[in-house]
Amino acid sequence: MDTLKTIAVLAVVLAAGCADKTKEADRLNGEVKSEVCRIKETLPPMSATLAAAERDTAVVEAVVMLSEKVRKSPALIAKTREVNALVKDFKPSDRFTYFFDANRLDESTVRQIVEAQCPFEFIDDAVEAAAEAPAADALGEPAANGGGMDEAAMAAAEDAGIAAADAQFAAEAERERLLAEAEVARARKEILKAERELLEERRQAQQNAQMDEVEVARARKEAAQAERQLIAEQRRQAEQSAQMAVAAPKVSCPYNVANPLKCASRDRQPTACAWNFEACGMPRLFKQESKTTCTGKMSADKAAGQIIIVDGCRGLFVPQI
Numbered sequence: 001m002d003t004l005k006t007i008a009v010l011a012v013v014l015a016a017g018c019a020d021k022t023k024e025a026d027r028l029n030g031e032v033k034s035e036v037c038r039i040k041e042t043l044p045p046m047s048a049t050l051a052a053a054e055r056d057t058a059v060v061e062a063v064v065m066l067s068e069k070v071r072k073s074p075a076l077i078a079k080t081r082e083v084n085a086l087v088k089d090f091k092p093s094d095r096f097t098y099f100f101d102a103n104r105l106d107e108s109t110v111r112q113i114v115e116a117q118c119p120f121e122f123i124d125d126a127v128e129a130a131a132e133a134p135a136a137d138a139l140g141e142p143a144a145n146g147g148g149m150d151e152a153a154m155a156a157a158e159d160a161g162i163a164a165a166d167a168q169f170a171a172e173a174e175r176e177r178l179l180a181e182a183e184v185a186r187a188r189k190e191i192l193k194a195e196r197e198l199l200e201e202r203r204q205a206q207q208n209a210q211m212d213e214v215e216v217a218r219a220r221k222e223a224a225q226a227e228r229q230l231i232a233e234q235r236r237q238a239e240q241s242a243q244m245a246v247a248a249p250k251v252s253c254p255y256n257v258a259n260p261l262k263c264a265s266r267d268r269q270p271t272a273c274a275w276n277f278e279a280c281g282m283p284r285l286f287k288q289e290s291k292t293t294c295t296g297k298m299s300a301d302k303a304a305g306q307i308i309i310v311d312g313c314r315g316l317f318v319p320q321i
Helices: 002-040 052-071 074-087 107-117 125-131 135-139 151-247
Strands: 261-264 271-274 283-288 298-301 306-309 314-319
Touching: 002 052, 002 074, 002 107, 052 107, 107 151, 261 271, 261 306, 283 298, 306 314
Parallel strands: none
Antiparallel strands: 261 314, 271 306, 283 314, 298 306
């Protein structure tokens, strides 16, 4: 029970440690993105008078310039090293979302960070100048004739202020619309990517299943072929043995009652005498010629084709049948 408690405590401690490292890595990763946006603010502003194609070109050029600055930024390099020190022990899939290498901040990644956190803005110089006009101009200067307020000038200033506000509101709305479209496009891209990955996984699974079926069929075919070859070889050997048995001359046993095998143990030492077990079968003692009994003193060695006589036995041996 104590062991289980210890294991549970260790598991909780490890989980808490992993969560802290992930939280710290997220914080540092956010600082990397914020630093990218800070560097982006140092780029020259882009004019709202550019056409659509010119805007796209300007954004591409700005992203290239920003990416170059980002990769050379000592602050960013230091932050990415801090991230690397934290996430180096993470699984590859867990490390993927972190900028643990400044070289990973290529044009595509930098553009994604900018679009998500600090989008490029196109500034209308005329609107900007009108918005920054002194408040006194909006209220009207004293008229030359006696210090009175010029109502026409006041109305014009008010109209200019309203126009500037409308233009700024329209610009903000357009920016929000572009951001929303970018998010939708990014979501569609992610969906298409996920669908392609799913289709690829299904295709790979089907291909693996087909390969498995082919392997199983091949293994069954090879097993059946091996079995047929084994049966054919066994049949051939049996036929060959039968032919050899038919062709071999019949060997008759040379020993019988009239012509027994004489075998004796000299000086009580074991003696081996040849015996054809195939032709004669097992031997038996036909006549004892020694004074020493031969009971239990004869054994057969079929593998060597011999009978063994021990302990001074001397006798005559014939087939049992």
